Amino acid sequence: MTNKPLKIVFLLSRIETTGVTTHTIDLAKGLTDLGHRILLITGGISREKNARVELFYQQFKEMGVTVKEFKTPEGGLLSKGVQTIGSVFNMLKWIRKYNPHVIHAQSPYMTFVPWLLGKKFTTTIHQMGLKPNLKFKTPTHVIAISEESKRDSILNYGITEDQVSIIHHGVNKRYATAITIDEKLALKKSLGIPENKIVVGAVSSLSLRKGTDIMVKALEELSKDIKQKLYFVFVGGELNSKEYNWLSGMISDAKIASFTKQIAFRDPKPFYDIFDIFVLPSRMESFPLVTLEAMMSGCCPIRSNTEGAYEQINDGVDGLLFTTEKHEELSACLTQLVNNKDKMQLLAKNAKEKALATFTIPVMTQETLKIYEKIKIHNA
Structure with missing residues (x-):
């Protein structure tokens, strides 16, 4: 493998609050840390404009990534057609001028761009079932x-x-370094969590796909004794959004508000640090980053056995798995861990060790560079 810096083009349809954008940032960080140069061609910040996507955009800039934005077509059919031609022309022009060694389409539906140039390229399939x-x-x-x-x-x-x-x-290995004990206590106090409670949490968008309703049903089914021993924190959604209010209604209907807290999405890092147990009850996934973040933070992970589960978690060794859709199995997993703190702590310890050995940016970056060697357009 060459040690010379590569010029790499990333193609990303939008900068938004998804795992695709997070992965692109993390890979860009790994590559730029090694001295490689990146040109990011993107449709810019998504229409959901919020502090998080603005931060993502800034992170690319701070890494030294060159960002070129094409115009996303709007208006009527004719107007969209004209704008599309203009955007594609600009993208082709930018790539020719940059003369990259590698083209990586993070968004599979942008693979037509290097294809039009007749260049070798790779793409990352982040989501299954793409047509x-x-x-x-x-x-x-x-x-x-x-x-x-x-x-x-x-x-x-x-x-x-x-x-x-x-x-x-x-x-990012930042998840491996916890906030201080005083900061943990202050955060728990601000959330109204008693110090003697086992803290369980979820970090995700609020949707049927993410199994938000499954989580509520599992909490509702817990015995009175277990409910008294734990406190659950939902982190996700925008305050007063349709999804946020949907979860609030389910919490009220299930009568679990006394031991739950709902938080609009923000940087999950400090929340992982107070979670003893992390739960991801999704109906459908690809390879969720939140599980890895929680594992690296020292949480004991529980997740549904949908896509990517068995590669992330060895059931009973570094976490627990339950059958997708089976909220009663999730309740049983929570009960098992709450009643056996030694097991919970052992699984958490093993999960953190696994994440640090296997699921880091440097490991991902080195493996990606091996693929780049196979698809280089020309030598560095």
Whole structure:
């Protein structure tokens, strides 16, 4: 593998509050730390404009990433057609001028751009079930993020097994360093959490896909004794949004408000630091970063056994898995850990060690560079 700096183009349709953007930031961090240069071509900040996406944009800038924004088509059909042609022309022009060694489409539906140039390229399949269309062109090599996404890529995109590699997401090691004891106590006090409670939490968007309703049902089903021993914190959604109010209504109907707290989404780092147990009850996933962040933070993880689960968690060794949709199994997992703090702490310890050894940005970056060697347009 060459040690010379590479010029890399990232293609990202939008900067938004999704795992795709987070992954792009983390990979950019790993690459720029090694001296590689990145040109990010993007449709800019999503229409949901908020403090978090503004921060993401700023992070790219602070890393020294060059950002070029194309105009997202708006208006009537004719207007959109004209704007699309202009945007594509600009993207092709920017890439030719940059003369990259590597083109990486983080958004699969932007793979038509390097295809138009006749260049080698890769794409990362972050979400399963993407439908091939005129915007999706078969990459020189595919990066899958789990065994399931690898199989999905081979099945849906007509590629062979040697054209796809699995590279697990990595997360920032900042999650491994906890806030101080005083800061933990202050945060718990601000949330109204008694010091003697086992703190359980979830960090995600609020939706059926993320299993928000499954989590509420599992909490409702807990015995009176277990309910008295734990305190649950939901972190997600925007204050007073439809989704936020949906969760508030479920909490009220389930009569679990006495031991739960609902927090609008913000940096989850300090919350992981006060969670003893982290839960992800999703119905559908790819390779969720929040589980890895929680594991690295020292939480004992519980998650549904949907996509990516068995690569993240060895059930009973560094976390617990429950059957997707089975809220009663999730209740049983919580009961088991609340009644056995030694097991909870052992699983948390093993989870943190696993995350630090396997799911870091440097590990992900080195594996990605191996793929770049296969698809380089020209030598550095």
